[in-house]
Amino acid sequence: MIIINRLVKKAQEGDEKAFLKLFQQYQEDLYRIAYAYVKNQNDALDVIQEVAYRSFKKIDTLKNPEYFKTWLTKIAITCSIDLIRKNKKVIQLKPEYEEFFGSEDEDVSLSVTLQDLLDQLNEVEKSIVILRFYQDYSFKEIADFLDLPLGTAKSVLYRALHKLRKNFKEVRIGE
Amino acid sequence: MNNIKEEFKKIEIPNEINNRVSLGVHQAKSEKMKKKRTPKWLLGAVASVMILGTGFTFGGSYIAGAAETLFNQLFDSRQNFEEAHLEKDPEFYHLFDQSLALAEEVLTEEEFAAYIQLLKEQFEIQSEIRKENREPTGEEAARLHRIMELERSYESEFALKEAQQLASYSITTPTYLPEGYRQDNESFSIEKKGEEPVIELDFSNGEYKFSTDQLGIDKKHGLEEYTWKDAKESESYSLNGIEFFYVKTEENFTGMRVTLPEKGYKIIMSADNLSKKEMEKVLLSMVERQRNS
Structure with a gap:
C-alpha cells in the first residue's frame, strides 16, 4: 500500500530525498502564494527557499501527515509576511470585525x-x-x-x- | 464560479525554483546534522491513510471485485471507513483492494490473518482519534508506530509484486551486496497521477546505509535534479558497455546512476560510505542479471 505517511516518516528521520518528493508536489502552489504577497520573482524565490528550509528543519514537529499541505501553506504565508515586514515597515491594517458584506452564501x-x-x-x-x-x-x-x-x-x-x-x-x- | 485559480496560474514558475528548494533543504539538513536527533519514537507516530498519487487504472475488475468483498469483510463497510478516515477517493479503495488481494495471495494463511489484524487495530485506533478530534496519546502513538513497523514487514513480502503490476519495465534486485550489508526495506512510490512507480530498496550494515531507486528512463529523480547538480565531482563513463554516471557531493555523499535505454529504466544509487568500485558491483549485479536473461 502506498501511503504518504511513509514519506513523511522518512523525511522526519532526516531523509532529504523523501522530503523533496513531498515538497515537489506543492512547490508551485507555494511559489504562487508567496508571489501573491511579495509581488516579484526574486522575493518569491527567497520565500520558497525559506519555506523549504523551515519545513525540513521542523518536519519532526508535524504530528499529522495528512496536514502536510496545510502546514506548508501556513509556513509559506508566514514567510511571505515576514519578508514583507523585513523589507519595509508596513502598518498592518486591523480587520474591522464588525464589517460584513454580502450574505453567508459561499457561492x-x-x-x-x-x-x-x-x-x-x-x-x-x-x-x-x-x-x-x-x-x-x-x-x-x-x-x-x-x-x-x-x-x-x-x-x-x-x-x-x-x-x-x-x-x-x-x-x-x-x- | 470564480477565476482566481486561473489568475493564479498566470504566475509563471521560474526554473530556479528547484535549486532554491534544494538549497533550503540542504541548509536545514546541515544544521540538523549538527544537532542531536529526536528520539525515533516521537517521530511520525500518527498514521494517516492518505494515498500518495493515484491514477491507476485497473483493466480487469476481478481484483477490485474480489477484494471489494474482502474489504467489506474486513472493515465492516466502506461507508464507515470513509467516515472514520475522511477518505473518499475511489482510487484509494482500488489500490487498497489490490494490496489486500496480493497480500492474501503472497502471505501464508497465518501471516495474512496477522496482517489483517494489524490493519484493523491501526484503523480502530485512528478512527477513535479522529472521532474525538484529538491528538493521539503517547501510548497510542507508540502502538501505532509499532503496528506500522510490523505491517511493513509483511508488506515488503509483496511490495515488489505489487509494483511490478504497475511498472512497464522489469524490476530487479542486487545479487551482490558489500560485506556486512543486508536489505532493510523494499517499497515503491508513485509521485504523480499516471506515473510509473519508483522502486526503492534500502540496505545497511548497522552503521551506514545505501539505497537504490529504479525508475522509468524518462523520469527525473530528485537527486539528479537537485543534489547532483552541484556535486563537487562527477564523471560519465561506460562499463561493460553500460552507461554509468558517478557523483560525489560536498558532504561526501556518493551517487551513481546506471542507464539501460533498451530496458526502459535507470537505477539511481546513493550511499553514505561505499567506494565507487563497490557501488559499481552492486549496480552491475542488478542490471547484468537482466541483460543476460
Missing part, C-alpha cells in the same frame, strides 16, 4: 485580475482569498488556520471581495 461569483488581487488587498484579506479560492479551504478551516473567529474570516473575505468589486467586470455575491 461567490467574481472575475478578478491578478493585478487587482496583488495590489488591492492587505495581508489578512489576501490570506483569506488565497485560502478560500485558490486552496479551496472551508471557512471553518480558514478560521482555524489563521486563528480568527469564524465570523471574522467571513467578514474579511466579503470585505476583500467588496474592495475588489470596484474593478470587477462582474461580481455577484450570494447567487
Whole structure:
C-alpha cells in the first residue's frame, strides 16, 4: 500500500530525498502564494527557499501527515509576511470585525485580475482569498488556520471581495 | 464560479525554483546534522491513510471485485471507513483492494490473518482519534508506530509484486551486496497521477546505509535534479558497455546512476560510505542479471 505517511516518516528521520518528493508536489502552489504577497520573482524565490528550509528543519514537529499541505501553506504565508515586514515597515491594517458584506452564501461569483488581487488587498484579506479560492479551504478551516473567529474570516473575505468589486467586470455575491 | 485559480496560474514558475528548494533543504539538513536527533519514537507516530498519487487504472475488475468483498469483510463497510478516515477517493479503495488481494495471495494463511489484524487495530485506533478530534496519546502513538513497523514487514513480502503490476519495465534486485550489508526495506512510490512507480530498496550494515531507486528512463529523480547538480565531482563513463554516471557531493555523499535505454529504466544509487568500485558491483549485479536473461 502506498501511503504518504511513509514519506513523511522518512523525511522526519532526516531523509532529504523523501522530503523533496513531498515538497515537489506543492512547490508551485507555494511559489504562487508567496508571489501573491511579495509581488516579484526574486522575493518569491527567497520565500520558497525559506519555506523549504523551515519545513525540513521542523518536519519532526508535524504530528499529522495528512496536514502536510496545510502546514506548508501556513509556513509559506508566514514567510511571505515576514519578508514583507523585513523589507519595509508596513502598518498592518486591523480587520474591522464588525464589517460584513454580502450574505453567508459561499457561492461567490467574481472575475478578478491578478493585478487587482496583488495590489488591492492587505495581508489578512489576501490570506483569506488565497485560502478560500485558490486552496479551496472551508471557512471553518480558514478560521482555524489563521486563528480568527469564524465570523471574522467571513467578514474579511466579503470585505476583500467588496474592495475588489470596484474593478470587477462582474461580481455577484450570494447567487 | 470564480477565476482566481486561473489568475493564479498566470504566475509563471521560474526554473530556479528547484535549486532554491534544494538549497533550503540542504541548509536545514546541515544544521540538523549538527544537532542531536529526536528520539525515533516521537517521530511520525500518527498514521494517516492518505494515498500518495493515484491514477491507476485497473483493466480487469476481478481484483477490485474480489477484494471489494474482502474489504467489506474486513472493515465492516466502506461507508464507515470513509467516515472514520475522511477518505473518499475511489482510487484509494482500488489500490487498497489490490494490496489486500496480493497480500492474501503472497502471505501464508497465518501471516495474512496477522496482517489483517494489524490493519484493523491501526484503523480502530485512528478512527477513535479522529472521532474525538484529538491528538493521539503517547501510548497510542507508540502502538501505532509499532503496528506500522510490523505491517511493513509483511508488506515488503509483496511490495515488489505489487509494483511490478504497475511498472512497464522489469524490476530487479542486487545479487551482490558489500560485506556486512543486508536489505532493510523494499517499497515503491508513485509521485504523480499516471506515473510509473519508483522502486526503492534500502540496505545497511548497522552503521551506514545505501539505497537504490529504479525508475522509468524518462523520469527525473530528485537527486539528479537537485543534489547532483552541484556535486563537487562527477564523471560519465561506460562499463561493460553500460552507461554509468558517478557523483560525489560536498558532504561526501556518493551517487551513481546506471542507464539501460533498451530496458526502459535507470537505477539511481546513493550511499553514505561505499567506494565507487563497490557501488559499481552492486549496480552491475542488478542490471547484468537482466541483460543476460
